[in-house]
Amino acid sequence: MIRIAAVGDVHLGPEAQGRLRPALEHLPEHADVLLLAGDLTRHGTPEEARVVATEFRDVGVPVLAVLGNHDHHGDAVPEVTEALSEGGIQVLEGDGVVLPVDGHRLGVAGVKGFGGGFEGRCASAFGEPEMKAFVGHTIEIAGKLQSALGSLSCDIRVALMHYSPVPDTLHGEPLEIYPFLGAYQLGEAVDATGTHLAVHGHAHAGCERGVTPGGVRVRNVAQPVIRSAFTVYCVEA
Amino acid sequence: MLNPGSGEAPEYIAARIRRALAEDPRTAELGIQVIVKGAHVYLCGTVSSQQCKEELNRVAQEREPTLTVHNDVDVVEAGEPGAPEVLR
Ligand SMILES: [Fe+2]
Ligand SMILES: [Fe+2]
Numbered sequence: 001m002i003r004i005a006a007v008g009d010v011h012l013g014p015e016a017q018g019r020l021r022p023a024l025e026h027l028p029e030h031a032d033v034l035l036l037a038g039d040l041t042r043h044g045t046p047e048e049a050r051v052v053a054t055e056f057r058d059v060g061v062p063v064l065a066v067l068g069n070h071d072h073h074g075d076a077v078p079e080v081t082e083a084l085s086e087g088g089i090q091v092l093e094g095d096g097v098v099l100p101v102d103g104h105r106l107g108v109a110g111v112k113g114f115g116g117g118f119e120g121r122c123a124s125a126f127g128e129p130e131m132k133a134f135v136g137h138t139i140e141i142a143g144k145l146q147s148a149l150g151s152l153s154c155d156i157r158v159a160l161m162h163y164s165p166v167p168d169t170l171h172g173e174p175l176e177i178y179p180f181l182g183a184y185q186l187g188e189a190v191d192a193t194g195t196h197l198a199v200h201g202h203a204h205a206g207c208e209r210g211v212t213p214g215g216v217r218v219r220n221v222a223q224p225v226i227r228s229a230f231t232v233y234c235v236e237a
Numbered sequence: 238m239l240n241p242g243s244g245e246a247p248e249y250i251a252a253r254i255r256r257a258l259a260e261d262p263r264t265a266e267l268g269i270q271v272i273v274k275g276a277h278v279y280l281c282g283t284v285s286s287q288q289c290k291e292e293l294n295r296v297a298q299e300r301e302p303t304l305t306v307h308n309d310v311d312v313v314e315a316g317e318p319g320a321p322e323v324l325r
Contacts, residue, residue, distance in 0.1 A: 010285065013286075019285070026317065043262060070265065224283035224313050226318070227313070228315065229316060233321060236325055
């Protein structure tokens with residue numbers, strides 16, 4: 001059994017420093033790895049990223065993360081990534097990592113993801129350049145996710161992203177904003193690569209459980225959804 | 238229908254408050270539901286700290302000083318999780 005802890009949307013800043021720390025003290029008893037599904041900060045500043053780094057430093061298991069839209073808000077992605085790395089958090093964006101766990105190889109690939117919507121109700125790369133850029137961003141990221149997942153040589157393959165690959169885990173959000181919450185192309189990448197589990201955040205008012213059209217389990221681990229410091233999924237290798 | 242509090246449609250007032258809560262750096266909250274009924278504003282959702290919750294009041298109240306703001310927002314729970322989910 002590989003035990004995967006995950007949480008997204010912790011939205012930390014100096015005012016919330018230490019909020020998760022008491023629950024994290026016992027993390028190695030619960031899990032072999034911790035995945036952070038983006039929106040680690042509120043405004044995407046290096047100062048907030050240092051708060052995140054301190055919060056997850058030395059938790060006793062490897063910590064892998066993707067960034068979310070909030071982490072991009074301050075236009076300081078390199079500095080934010082650097083600050084997180086200094087806390088031992090490995091930030092994934094179109095790449096992956098394979099960790100040895102209990103005699104097995106756990107592969108995790110990550111991207112931020114983006115919006116656009118879902119099958120039959122989604123944006124198309126047509127018309128104004130702004131629209132083409134919007135959809136183009138999604139397509140580019142989904143392509144990176146697919147190649148990162150595909151290149152992992154591992155026993156259990158996990159996709160980590162901020163935006164949702166399916167509409168299932170958005171239930172509870174207003175239907176009208178689904179196109180800003182995820183994109184079906186992310187689910188396609190998951191389904192094309194023999195992935196075992198997809199983890200995302202971003203949909204604070206959504207629900208935890210869903211499944212891709214290809215039958216891969218999807219979990220929305222946004223902290224307001226899981227209502228705890230993290231949640232744990234055990235996957236049989 | 239116009240809002241008795243301000244003579245404006247409540248939908249526009251709610252939309253303005255919602256955008257202010259997202260775009261004002263003091264709040265930067267995109268997931269707050271804003272409902273305007275007459276002279277009252279109701280805020281729902283979840284934020285990461287008590288301070289974030291209080292900032293919502295400040296920003297909404299500044300945006301619409303004549304309305305009464307009711308803050309029904311939750312502060313997120315950060316305790317240890319229950320039993321793990323086993324995926325087979
Ligand atoms: Fe978020
Ligand atoms: Fe987000």
